Amino acid sequence: MKQQYYILLFIVLLQIHFINSFDFINENQNQINLDDPSIIETSNGYVKGNLNDNYMSFYGIPFAQPPINNLRWQAPVAVSDWAPQVLDARYPQFGCPQVCELPPGTCPTNTSESCLFLNVFTPIQDSNQGLRPVMAFIPGGRFEQGAASSPLYNAEYMVNSSNAIVVTINYRLGVLGFLLTDDFQGNYGFQDQRQALTWIQNNIKYFGGDPNQVTLVGQSAGATSIAAHMTSPLSWNLFHRAIIQSDPFTLGLKTKEVAQEFSIQFTQAVKCSFDDTKCLLNLDVATILDGQVKAQQTINPLQPLVSFLPWTPTVGGSDIIDQPYSLIQKNQFYDIPLIIGTVSEEALLFIYQAAPKPVSGLDYEVVLDLVFLKNAEKVNQFYPANITSDNRPKLSVLGTDYIFVCPTKSVASYLSQYKTTPTYFYQFSHVISVDVWGPNYPYCVGHVCHGSELPFVFNTATSTGYVITSAEQQLSYTMNNYWMNFVVNSDPNTGLAVPLEWPTFNTTTSMNINFQTPPFIESNLLNSNCNFFDSIGYK
Numbered sequence: 001m002k003q004q005y006y007i008l009l010f011i012v013l014l015q016i017h018f019i020n021s022f023d024f025i026n027e028n029q030n031q032i033n034l035d036d037p038s039i040i041e042t043s044n045g046y047v048k049g050n051l052n053d054n055y056m057s058f059y060g061i062p063f064a065q066p067p068i069n070n071l072r073w074q075a076p077v078a079v080s081d082w083a084p085q086v087l088d089a090r091y092p093q094f095g096c097p098q099v100c101e102l103p104p105g106t107c108p109t110n111t112s113e114s115c116l117f118l119n120v121f122t123p124i125q126d127s128n129q130g131l132r133p134v135m136a137f138i139p140g141g142r143f144e145q146g147a148a149s150s151p152l153y154n155a156e157y158m159v160n161s162s163n164a165i166v167v168t169i170n171y172r173l174g175v176l177g178f179l180l181t182d183d184f185q186g187n188y189g190f191q192d193q194r195q196a197l198t199w200i201q202n203n204i205k206y207f208g209g210d211p212n213q214v215t216l217v218g219q220s221a222g223a224t225s226i227a228a229h230m231t232s233p234l235s236w237n238l239f240h241r242a243i244i245q246s247d248p249f250t251l252g253l254k255t256k257e258v259a260q261e262f263s264i265q266f267t268q269a270v271k272c273s274f275d276d277t278k279c280l281l282n283l284d285v286a287t288i289l290d291g292q293v294k295a296q297q298t299i300n301p302l303q304p305l306v307s308f309l310p311w312t313p314t315v316g317g318s319d320i321i322d323q324p325y326s327l328i329q330k331n332q333f334y335d336i337p338l339i340i341g342t343v344s345e346e347a348l349l350f351i352y353q354a355a356p357k358p359v360s361g362l363d364y365e366v367v368l369d370l371v372f373l374k375n376a377e378k379v380n381q382f383y384p385a386n387i388t389s390d391n392r393p394k395l396s397v398l399g400t401d402y403i404f405v406c407p408t409k410s411v412a413s414y415l416s417q418y419k420t421t422p423t424y425f426y427q428f429s430h431v432i433s434v435d436v437w438g439p440n441y442p443y444c445v446g447h448v449c450h451g452s453e454l455p456f457v458f459n460t461a462t463s464t465g466y467v468i469t470s471a472e473q474q475l476s477y478t479m480n481n482y483w484m485n486f487v488v489n490s491d492p493n494t495g496l497a498v499p500l501e502w503p504t505f506n507t508t509t510s511m512n513i514n515f516q517t518p519p520f521i522e523s524n525l526l527n528s529n530c531n532f533f534d535s536i537g538y539k
Contacts, residue, residue: 023088032086037125042203045083049120050090055159058120058207059149060093063199064192066114067172072281073184076116076195093117095147096173097285099293103451104438105464106139108147113176113285118196119148121155121166122207129163131210135487136167136200136239138193140220140246140451143311144174144292157459161496162484165209169196175266175292176285178311180259183277187320190313193225197238215241215487219454221312223247227324227411228313230334241490243339243483245457246346246450249407250538251309252323258306259314265295304370305403308350325538328411331418337490338415339483341426341512342408345448347399351392352443358390367395375536382532406530407538409510416506424492425505425512427525428453430475434466453515457483471517479515 032039038051040058049058064076071077095108096115123132137153139146148168155166170192171177177189201211216239218226223244229235230242254262264274270291272279283291296310315322327333359367364385368376383398385391405427412425429448436455437444444452455461456476461468468476481496489495492502500519503511511523 023091039086040206042206044079044081044203046086047089048086051124052156054124055156056122056124057156058089058122059091060117061087061089061120062116063118063169063196064116067116067176067188067192068113070281072113072176073179073188075188075191078195079116079199092119092149095149096170097176097289098141098145098173099289100141100145101440102141102145103436103441105151105436105460106141106146108149111147115170115172116192116195117148117170118199119168120204120207121159121168122209123159123163123165125208129208131205131213132208133164133213133215133488134167134200134204134209134211135164135215135217135484136169136197138169138171138216138218138222138225140218140222141173142309143177143189143221143224143313146173146221151464152454152460153458154460154463155458156463158480158484161480162488164484164487165204165207167196167200167204169193171196174311175263175288175295178254178259178313179266179280180254180256180263180314181267181280182275184280185317186256186259186314187317190225190228190319193229194235194238197229197235201238212240213488214239215243217243217245217483217487219245220247220450221309224253224309224312224324227328228253228320230336231322231324231327231332232320233334234319236334239336241337241486243486244341244408245453246342246404247340247408248309248346248403249325249411250403251305252315252325253312253320254306254314256314256316258303259312262295262310265298266291269294304367308354325407325411328414328418331414333415333418335419335421337421337423337486338419339424339426339486339492340408340412340415341428342400342404343448343450343452344405344427344429345396345400345452346404346450348393348396348447349441349444349449349451351396351399355392355395359392359395361385361387361391364391364394372536378532378536382529401526401529402533402538405526406533409525409530410534410538412505413507413510416504422491422504424486424502425525426502426515427512428456428515430456430472430516432461433469433472434461436461436466453479456480456515469517475515475517475519478519482513 039048049056062079094110094112094115097111100107148170153168158166172189180186216226224247226242226244267274368379372379415423435445456479459476459480481498482492485495486492502513514520514522
């Protein structure tokens with residue numbers, strides 16, 4: 001009897017903790033003003049958002065139970081109902097725990113382990129409109145940083161210009177999202193994304209959205225995630241179009257063996273045994289983050305590229321069968337309309353982060369030996385070292401071509417051959433006229449670093465306080481129109497006005513759009529470089 005009492009008390013405390021994780025407005029359903037357009041009933045209960053001048057915003061809607069206590073390092077569990085209360089969705093909620101060093105406007109203000117929230121931006125509802133297409137956005141940040149509520153991802157302009165709905169999604173990051181031990185099977189952050197997509201399927205109709213017209217969009221880690229969802233049958237039919245922005249395909253996802261190496265380093269850093277579940281579950285978040293930082297400071301010289309993305313989804317199970325690039329090569333993917341592309345100096349940021357001091361010609365050649373092994377000499381002939389000067393610029397070009405642009409172009413080629421639906425390929429090469437990078441990234445000023453396209457896609461440069469040129473503002477309108485035309489019509493050229501017909505990609509003409517001021521159409525992007533890397537492969 002005593003044991004049953006403690007079990008009951010534990011369950012009650014868990015429920016109280018869950019309820020206290022969110023803010024509520026009404027005491028009971030009888031007080032709800034159903035004439036208020038900012039109050040919407042979902043399958044779990046009512047939510048109250050913001051009725052702005054020309055759109056509505058709903059922040060911090062939980063799509064899963066808080067992954068705390070015994071739910072830490074477990075697959076997400078569907079959120080419990082909160083009826084008859086009304087969830088207060090007027091203010092941004094927590095980002096997931098992280099050590100965030102991203103540029104201004106992309107780090108969360110507050111973090112918590114209870115962070116499985118999404119945000120919904122929708123035009124003012126019109127009863128005659130019918131269901132609207134939906135864009136679901138997965139943020140980037142190396143699977144370690146970033147949050148759905150960042151000002152950079154404010155979708156006000158997107159929804160107003162296109163009459164579509166935009167959803168931005170949190171997911172567990174770093175060790176909390178991807179720890180892999182004998183008892184904890186990894187991929188929690190990836191599964192969070194799938195759970196959010198399932199929530200959209202079940203609930204977006206209440207916001208006026210069409211669950212049969214969902215476009216999955218992501219940048220960096222978000223783009224890597226989409227490639228994994230496109231090649232994981234468990235995710236198919238949860239979305240119907242995709243936009244992949246800056247996926248470092250060559251880095252790939254972790255094998256279970258490599259993921260466990262990082263996990264072992266983490267458990268050692270926090271002084272827990274690898275198989276001591278109780279010790280790991282009792283860790284506080286600050287200790288976890290400190291251990292995460294320490295774990296990724298050890299670089300395996302035989303696998304130097306692994307350290308660029310220390311925490312990722314893992315391959316080898318039913319969740320993710322194999323590397324997305326390999327599955328695409330084998331024609332094993334979800335055949336949907338796709339936009340895919342990169343920016344022109346993707347790797348510069350990562351090279352200068354990894355090497356704060358100049359890289360000599362000798363060190364450059366050592367890097368080539370470690371990364372390319374038997375092909376190192378061939379690569380050195382194609383990208384020769386500067387013997388007497390700093391080789392970080394050379395490594396930045398090499399890394400951009402080998403890790404980002406050429407494998408992305410290769411993926412576009414495979415897709416265009418296998419798919420029955422269209423593929424559109426792009427490169428973004430405009431240098432923004434203002435410093436949006438902040439004090440941590442001085443080397444990105446005057447360059448097109450990883451993430452440069454985001455304030456243009458979301459049209460948030462001005463709203464986050466920057467003064468850009470009229471030509472840049474027009475570029476932002478243009479990119480928004482291409483993106484939202486695709487979200488609405490599966491074709492970036494149909495709908496809102498665009499300056500150029502963006503051709504579909506195929507291996508015969510190899511055409512892409514280059515986003516500059518103004519944009520232009522080109523063919524055979526980095527042709528000789530990419531043909532070279534295609535010949536030696538992207539393992």
